[in-house]
Amino acid sequence: MLLSEEYFKNTKPLNIVGLCGSLREDSCSYTALSESLTSAKTLGASVDLIDLKSLSLPYFTDEAKASDPAVKQFLEIIDNADGIIVSSPEYHGSYSGVLKNALDYLTKEQVKNKAVALISVGAGQYGGFAALDALDKVMKTLHGIVIPLKVSVSHSHKVISSGQIHSQEYATRLLDMTKELLACSERLGQFDGEKQYAYG
8 A cells, every 4th residue: 555645744754765777867776766756755755866977986895895985885785774775777678787897886785674675677568577587586695675565657758858857657667666665665564663663
């Protein structure tokens, strides 16, 4: 059941982090992610958008993970998230290479028991379903709680342009996904607090 905006106004503020897996200017993945984060902010969450175009993570190595400032910043942002939204274009039946590199830096310590929402965009009629499947496996391997409602945007070059979504259907799907993510994040936070109280 999708909850009303009034519900979220009466819950504790959540920190939602968006991770964009595209380096393109006027990226459709970025626009869809921004739409979701704007909704999350309207519903009372604090939001943070990780744009891999500007963060410029080095290729994954143990040395970079131990010493690179951009990697340290990236991991701290994910550490502090209550919920995570991952958005990527679909390339050759999977998600982007730059996103794969970023996800390689993550461990279960950053993602375990956090709610995760997934968005993918594609120029064809099937959108980003293959990328969603691949991301679903990765985030579950990291012990994230992937919410059932995922958004695959088909014909993305027609639906999204100039930083705008021109489809009420997809705008509504993104809003519904965001509400589900916030509700799941809020409940997981309560569970974690109850567990710490019981066993701390």
